[in-house]
Amino acid sequence: MTQRLLIRRAGLADVTALWAIEKASFPSPWSRWSFLAELGHGNSHTLVAGPSPPHPWQTWGYIIFWVVLDEMHILNLAVHPEHRRRGLARRLLAEGLDQARTLGAELAWLEVRPSNLSALALYESFGFKTVGRRPRYYDDTQEDALLLTLDWSEAGNNSGEGEERPA
Ligand SMILES: CC(C)(COP(=O)(O)OP(=O)(O)OC[C@H]1O[C@@H](n2cnc3c(N)ncnc32)[C@H](O)[C@@H]1OP(=O)(O)O)[C@@H](O)C(=O)NCCC(=O)NCCS
Numbered sequence: 001m002t003q004r005l006l007i008r009r010a011g012l013a014d015v016t017a018l019w020a021i022e023k024a025s026f027p028s029p030w031s032r033w034s035f036l037a038e039l040g041h042g043n044s045h046t047l048v049a050g051p052s053p054p055h056p057w058q059t060w061g062y063i064i065f066w067v068v069l070d071e072m073h074i075l076n077l078a079v080h081p082e083h084r085r086r087g088l089a090r091r092l093l094a095e096g097l098d099q100a101r102t103l104g105a106e107l108a109w110l111e112v113r114p115s116n117l118s119a120l121a122l123y124e125s126f127g128f129k130t131v132g133r134r135p136r137y138y139d140d141t142q143e144d145a146l147l148l149t150l151d152w153s154e155a156g157n158n159s160g161e162g163e164e165r166p167a
Helices: 012-025 032-039 088-102 117-125
Strands: 005-009 044-051 061-068 071-079 107-112 129-134 145-151
Touching: 005 088, 012 032, 012 044, 012 061, 012 071, 032 044, 044 088, 061 088, 071 088, 088 117, 107 117, 117 145
Parallel strands: 071 107
Antiparallel strands: 005 044, 044 061, 061 071, 107 145, 129 145
16 A cells, blocks of 8 residues: 555544444453543543545544653554554554653653563564553453553663654
8 A cells, every 4th residue: 555644633533433443453442432531631642543635534543642741641552453564553653752752741651461462562662661560450351461661761762763654
């Protein structure tokens, strides 16, 4: 595919697509209401990836994060199965980290399942480090969560940015 990728802020018109991607991506998906609530929350940011105009308006993936004071918390990241391995998550994460830094974040953090090797590889390629484990964090499988952080005050971070690829 040679369509150029557009990263933009989500709006209400994206919610149906966000929820469809969510249900296709997670064993215990967020509710539709959760996406609406994030769109209405002042600290929350939802970015979506889709094709650039003049291609038809579509929603292929998203990242949801909060920025509070100097911390960024990444709550959700997913790409529709039909659009994976094309660099969309990398672009979404790079743009989210960039926006959070602009808003004053000094530290980014997230939880991830230890079994989610693709997500772990993505986060590690941006310089995220495992700093803790939350026992039985996930209700559905009782799996622990790994706590990952990216501390911009540390020297030598690899941002992973600038690796733009056609979607
Ligand atoms: C994890 C996820 C968001 C990656 O999306 P994506 O758009 O396919 O990822 P990208 O194409 O941008 O890949 C970026 C990097 O992620 C890693 N990665 C992505 N998919 C991978 C896979 N199937 N196996 C191993 N590594 C993978 C690689 O390091 C990759 O870099 P590379 O292409 O240079 O090897 C996607 O698989 C997904 O939506 N999974 C279900 C939801 C989920 O687990 N979200 C994360 C919750 S913490």
